[in-house]
Amino acid sequence: MTDIQIHIDSKTYPTAASPTIADLKLSLNSNEFICLVGPSGCGKTTLLNIIAGLDNDYDGEILVGQQHTHPKIGYIFQNPRLLPWRTVRENIELALDGNQSPDVIDELLVAMQLTASQHSYPERLSLGMSRRVAIIRAFAVDPEVLLMDEPFVSLDAPTARQVRGLLLKLWQQRPHTVLFVTHDLREAIALADRLIFLSAAPMQVVSEIVVPIARNERDNELAIESFRQQLLANHPEIKQLL
C-alpha cells in the first residue's frame, strides 16, 4: 500500500462567493484510520467527492505514491446507495472488476453476518443490514482508500455500535487506508488512529491529534470518555467545531 497526499488549493462552487475549501493539505499513511471531524456543512462530503473523482472542478492535486492519479476508491455513502433491483450479492459483484475471486465476497458476507441474506433484494433489508452490504462492497474492491461519509448517522445507537464493531473487526483483518467523516467525537475516538479537526468556510485543518488508546481498549467506553474530556480540556479550539 502507498501513502496518499492530498492538496487542495481551492474549491469554490459556481454560485458561492467564497471558497468552500482553501489550502487544505492531508497526508494519509498507508493503512491508517483517519477520522475527519468538523461542523456539518463545512465541506467534508465535497472533500470526499473530490478524492473519489466525482467532483473534478477544483484546483489542487492528489498524489498516490509519486503518481498524479485518483486512488482506487471504496466509498460508503451516507445512505447505502444499493441498486434496489439487484440482490445483495449482485450489488457486491457489480462493483468488482472481474479480477477478484468470488471467495472474497463469501468471506466478507460471513464477517458482516449477511450470508443468509445474500440473495435478498435491498428493500427487504433493515437499514443496519444495508449499511453492512455497503461496507462489504467497499472492502470487496480492495481499494487504496476507503471513504466513509457518516455511514452510521441514521442508525439507532445499539445498531450503530454493532455495525461499528463489525467494521473495526473487518478493518483489522483487512487493513486499508480509511477516511471516515463524522461529527460525533466519541465515534471518532473509538475508531481512529488519528483525528483531523476541520473548520468551516473555508475548510482548513485546525488540529491533528493521534489517538493513543490501544486497539483492544476501543470498546471501553470509560477510556473513550476520559480521552474525550482530556482532549476538550487541552484543545479548546476544537470545541466550537463540534
Next chain:
Amino acid sequence: MNLKKLLPTLSLLAFLAIWQGLAVYLNSNTLPTPEVVARVFWQGCVSGQLPFHLGVTLLRLVVSFTIAMLLGCAIGIVLGRNKKLDAFFDNWLVIFLNVPALVTIILCYVWFGLVESAAILAVVINKLPNVIVTIREGTRTLDQDLLDMARCYRFGRRKTLVHVIWPQLHPFVMGATRSGLALIWKIILVVELLGRSNGMGYQLHLFFQLFDVASILAYTIAFVAVIQLIELMVLKPLDKKALRWRR
C-alpha cells in the same frame, strides 16, 4: 364464486346482449348481429384471408415498432443526459409530435413511392417523437446518487446502462410500449389504406366500399384480440419479471 372475478365476463356478456338487442330491433345491414359477425370471422379464418391480412399488418407493426423503440430509447437517453443536444433538438421534437400522421404518410409515399419501406418509414416517423419524449423524461429523473456510486466503483458504460439506468427507465419503456402499440396500429391502417395492396387497412377500405359492416367488425375484433394477447402473454410477464424486487 368470487363476484369480482366474474365482473369482466359479465360486462362482456352485457355488451353482447345490448348489441344483439339493437341489431334485432334495427334490423339493418349496417348493424349485423354478433352471430353474423362470428360467422364472417369464421369464414375469413377458413379461407385464409383474415389470417393473411392480419399477419401482414402485424409484421409491419413489429418492424416499425422495433425500429421506433430502439431509435427512440437511444435518442431519448442521449437527450435526457445532454442538455446542449436537448436544447438543440427540443423544437424539432415538438414540431414532429404535432405534424398530422396523414401528412407524413402522404409525403413519404409522394417522395419515396408506394413501397413497403416508405410505409414503414411513415409509421416510424409518427411514433418516434413519442418514444423520445417519454424516455427523455425518464432519463431526467434518474437517481444521481446511484450514478455517482457507479462512477466511483468504475462500472463503465455498459454496466451502468444495463444495471443502473435501464431498470430505472423500465416504467417509461413499458409506458412507451403500451401507448406505442395502440398508436402504431391505428397509423398502420391508414398507411395501408392509402398505399398498400394488402393488410387490414387495405381490406377495411374494400369492405367500406361494399358497405360490408360484418367483415369490418370481424377484422377489428381479431386485431383487438391479438393486442390483448400481446398484453397478457408478453407485457404482463415482462412487468412481473422486471419488478420482482418490489416488496
